[in-house]
Amino acid sequence: MHSPIQGTSRQDPSAAEPDAALTAELAPVVAGARRRALRDGDRQVDTAHLLHSLMESDPEVRAAFESGPRVARVLGYLVQRSIGYGLRWQGSVEDSGAVPLLGRPGWSPGALSAIEFARRRAFALRGQQVTGRDLLAALAADPRCRAVEVLRHAGVDPAALSDRLNEPSPQR
Template identity: 75%
Template sequence: MASVVAGARRRALRDGDRQIDTAHLLHSLMETDPEVRAAFDGAPQVARVLGYLVQRSIGYGLRWQGSVEDSGALPLLAQPGWSPAAVTAMEGALARAGARGDARVGGTDLLAALAGDPECRAVEVLDHAGVDAGELAARLVEAPPSRQVSQG
């Protein structure tokens, strides 16, 4: 998970954002974790999500620069450098790992937490890429990490 967070931090800095948001986390997950990519409905869906994330990083698509991501999940008091929704997602991923007795958070734990917050930027990205985030979250809840397979 450290490499995912480091990648999200680099992306936020490169994009000129003050905070790591859930879209930065999603982008880093998609680039680094094969289990996360396998959770989607096949390579075309993965390509659409990555394509949309790349467009965002070069200035096309959704524009959030300079604004604070607030999904409504928490009051607007965040960890420095993190959006409130990103903090909530990380806490959700930790809780999911803990519920199965694992101290280590996997990429699919974080993906499930991201997809489960309908108000976060990551879900907005997924929606624009044609991914049903609710269905993705439900699929991830049903299958533990390392046993998840795409339906496509």
């Protein structure tokens, strides 16, 4: 993954658990991704599960795609994945090469890497917990993860999406 984050001298107390740094609004995203993985028969939450849950639940994430048709294409592709497209992924471990295959049970290495990237990004940029935009930026930044494969198949340029996400976010 390429990163706009160059490291920081501050200590982030939430680094221990993958979802400890997530905001209350992202807890349902992780829960949704876990449910989706279980329903799909996957042993691990992967980056495509995270993307699907983010797309369904976070309006700021959907706004990052700049058009309704793009959002519809990504969601349509994710639905296809959950009803059969993802069968070729079933039973395999998503390994984007970003972290060693040692990880946490129930999480693919790519998903762990995305959460860590999002945590570092959020802390470096704002000193705050992770938002949906941070997690989407992390997913778009890893060219070998399943979420990026989904984005490409849906006609979304992950690099352009990453550039948009690195612009200042809209105020809440």
